[in-house]
Amino acid sequence: MSTVNPADAVGEAKPGPEVTVEFVQAIAREAGEILRTSFYDRNKKVDTKDSPADLVTEYDRAIEDHLKKRIHNAFPTHQFLCEESSTSNDCLTDAPTWVIDPIDGTTNFVHSIPHTCVSIGFAVNKQVLIGVVYAPILEELFTAEKGKGAYLNGERIHTSGRRDxxxxxxxxxxxxxxxxxxxxxxxxxxxxxxxxxxxxxxxxxxxxxxxxxxxxxxxxxxxxxxxxxxxxxxxxxxxxxxxxxxxxxxxxxxxxxxxxxxxxxxxxxxxxxxxxxxxxxxxxxxxxxxxxxxxxx
Known part of the structure; x- marks a missing residue:
């Protein structure tokens, strides 16, 4: 099992609970199931934020709330930087922090375009140590842990290597x-x-x-x-x-x-x-x- 010990990463005297890739994948799949079951709902409640093109739905909030609750129960001292609940003054710090976009591609989600996903990053000392992106409609789970490669549905992936x-x-x-x-x-x-x-x-x-x-x-x-x-x-x-x-x-x-x-x-x-x-x-x-x-x- 792959783990990241945030206490070790920030130099605390006492070890803290370990964050595992498996845990992040599991909560991403849970969030993805909320996205999947609501994707074809033609009666989504849609609001706007800063402009008519900046959309937010009840499901953005529901997914973010679910993820924060699951993470807080497991790691009560960790911080959050999330799209729907953070303010313009919030920023990434050295503390163990979960950086979350509950639905990345909300406009796609509203219009039933499948390029929409849940994005979860776990950072310590402003460095992202684990990243998981789950696109449930496309059935694609992208995962990376710092120093251990990137994967799509469990298979190692690499860039194209293009130079020109x-x-x-x-x-x-x-x-x-x-x-x-x-x-x-x-x-x-x-x-x-x-x-x-x-x-x-x-x-x-x-x-x-x-x-x-x-x-x-x-x-x-x-x-x-x-x-x-x-x-x-x-x-x-x-x-x-x-x-x-x-x-x-x-x-x-x-x-x-x-x-x-x-x-x-x-x-x-x-x-x-x-x-x-x-x-x-x-x-x-x-x-x-x-x-x-x-x-x-």
Whole structure:
């Protein structure tokens, strides 16, 4: 059984309970069953958050509540960083922390598009040690433990090994909800100006990939898009929009599959920085540095 002892990782004097990959897989499957049974519900209760394109359902909340309860019962001192209950001031700390997106790809879920998943990362000292992404409609369970490889349904996976951007299929991720702030009367001018800068970078980056890569894709689920890089289905992924819960599990899975994940400026990725570049090889990743733009770079 694979284990991670968070107490050892943070240097505590007394050992704490061990987090196992099997435990994370088990709770991901439990959450996935809630997603699966509600997927075809045409009467889902759907609300919006920051914009008309930023959706949340009763099932997002139900899955997050279920996961937090299961984890708290097993590890009562651990912290959480979750999409539906965290605030803009919450951030990843050195403490053992569960980084959770209960339904990554909520819009896909609402519209019964199968690219939707549960994403769970376990981090200590701001380093993700275990990542699990479960897509129940597709029946795919992606798993990684730091230093021990990446797996899909129990079988080892590797990136495509692609090095040449002209032969690469690249996922261009972006947040429609962020761009929808432009022109909204109840959004302050500063936020609208920031959205316009993001829009410029998004259009630049998509245009660059269209003209310099084999093809582009966008599946609407950051965690799955990263897993597709890990599995060799995509060669690269770039986005200005992801948050910690979108990235945590998928980034580890890419790295453990032999891929490279960096910031747009070529530096190691920090999960709180809202720009990410993942690729099958470091050579391919660095071929985009200086070509992709982001506000502030």
């Amino acid at each position: 951007p002209s032969r690469a299929v690249v996922c261009c991720g972006f947040s429609v909800s962020s761009l929808r702030k432009i022109g909204m009367p109840d959004v302050d001018p500063v936020a609208q100006a920031a959205a316009r800068e993001i829009e410029k970078s998004v259009m630049n980056n998509v245009t660059y990939c269209v003209h310099n890569c084999r093809d582009i894709r966008h599946y609407g689920s950051t965690a799955l898009e990263l897993c597709y890089v890990a599995a060799g289905r995509l060669d690269a992924y770039q986005s200005l929009s992801p948050k910690e819960w979108d990235l945590a599990a998928g980034v580890l899975i890419v790295e453990e599959a032999g891929g490279c994940v960096i910031d747009f400026d070529g530096k190691p990725l920090e999960l709180h920085v809202r720009r990410a570049l993942a690729a099958s090889t470091e050579e391919l990743a660095r071929s985009f540095v200086g070509k992709l733009t982001a506000p502030g770079l």
